[in-house]
Amino acid sequence: MLSKNDAKYLEVILDPIRVCAKYKPKFGQGAGAGLTLEQFQGLYQKDPFYSWFGLDNPLMYAAHRAAGGMTSIYRQIGIGCERVFRHVLQDSLGLSSEAVTWSYEVTGTNGKKRTLYLDGRVPLAEIPNKQARKRFHDWMKESADTVGVEANVFAALTGTIFEVRQGYKSKDSKRQNADIANAATAYIKSYLPCAVILSAQIDSDILVRYRAEKWSVLTGLVGLNDPLRSTYDFTREIVGYDLAGFFERNRQTLRDEIDKVLQSLLTPEAR
Numbered sequence: 001m002l003s004k005n006d007a008k009y010l011e012v013i014l015d016p017i018r019v020c021a022k023y024k025p026k027f028g029q030g031a032g033a034g035l036t037l038e039q040f041q042g043l044y045q046k047d048p049f050y051s052w053f054g055l056d057n058p059l060m061y062a063a064h065r066a067a068g069g070m071t072s073i074y075r076q077i078g079i080g081c082e083r084v085f086r087h088v089l090q091d092s093l094g095l096s097s098e099a100v101t102w103s104y105e106v107t108g109t110n111g112k113k114r115t116l117y118l119d120g121r122v123p124l125a126e127i128p129n130k131q132a133r134k135r136f137h138d139w140m141k142e143s144a145d146t147v148g149v150e151a152n153v154f155a156a157l158t159g160t161i162f163e164v165r166q167g168y169k170s171k172d173s174k175r176q177n178a179d180i181a182n183a184a185t186a187y188i189k190s191y192l193p194c195a196v197i198l199s200a201q202i203d204s205d206i207l208v209r210y211r212a213e214k215w216s217v218l219t220g221l222v223g224l225n226d227p228l229r230s231t232y233d234f235t236r237e238i239v240g241y242d243l244a245g246f247f248e249r250n251r252q253t254l255r256d257e258i259d260k261v262l263q264s265l266l267t268p269e270a271r
Helices: 006-022 037-045 048-052 058-093 130-146 173-188 204-212 231-239 243-249 251-265
Strands: 102-107 113-118 120-123 159-165 191-197 216-218
Touching: 006 058, 006 243, 006 251, 037 048, 037 058, 058 120, 058 159, 058 231, 058 251, 113 159, 113 173, 130 159, 130 191, 130 216, 130 231, 159 173, 173 191, 173 204, 191 231, 204 216, 231 243, 243 251
Parallel strands: 159 191, 191 216
Antiparallel strands: 102 113, 120 159
């Protein structure tokens, strides 16, 4: 049976995923919307080398669409889940939309300032329910102890900030270094940093490194009964929302939407 927020959360997740069906590869042609099949064939037919090999074949275009589009699927699932996670924090803990949003400014080597955003925030003082506030505080304390945060540092923390990912299989050092910088900034701003991974897909080396850098890391393992390690135990037991139950209730709708996107991507032209 559907929960009261299922329809809202489903739309939040599915809206970015549906965009993937319209993906068009750019073939190195700048930052536009991508090329249609006809434009692709025109481009490749004008290139003698590609034309000799018959790379203007519509199936080559379909292969490019599928490759880029499937990368986009992972990215858009992550974006949708990040948005749902903020809604869950807001709805379940009684927080405002401003409270669950966090950003900070950095100055680049060129002197220009830019704003970096993380995916969620829980400021303890703004949780209206005392029991929920204590539950969240106790989780923070156990999480901080697990990653070796000193007691005097924890005493200054005012809440938690979250980085949400659908999975983390890449060993992209640039991404890791950025996350480590985010963690340092979070502690300076008096927040415990927590990485929330929705799937069970995270490289073990990355997991060790993040925890060594004082990130609390939750992964998408189900059935652990451990809110210090499992994303779904954390959302159920600490936040007060069964996120795994939401995905399980709506799995057929989610699977159907992904199937539609994949069917579209595996044809030469978007449907």
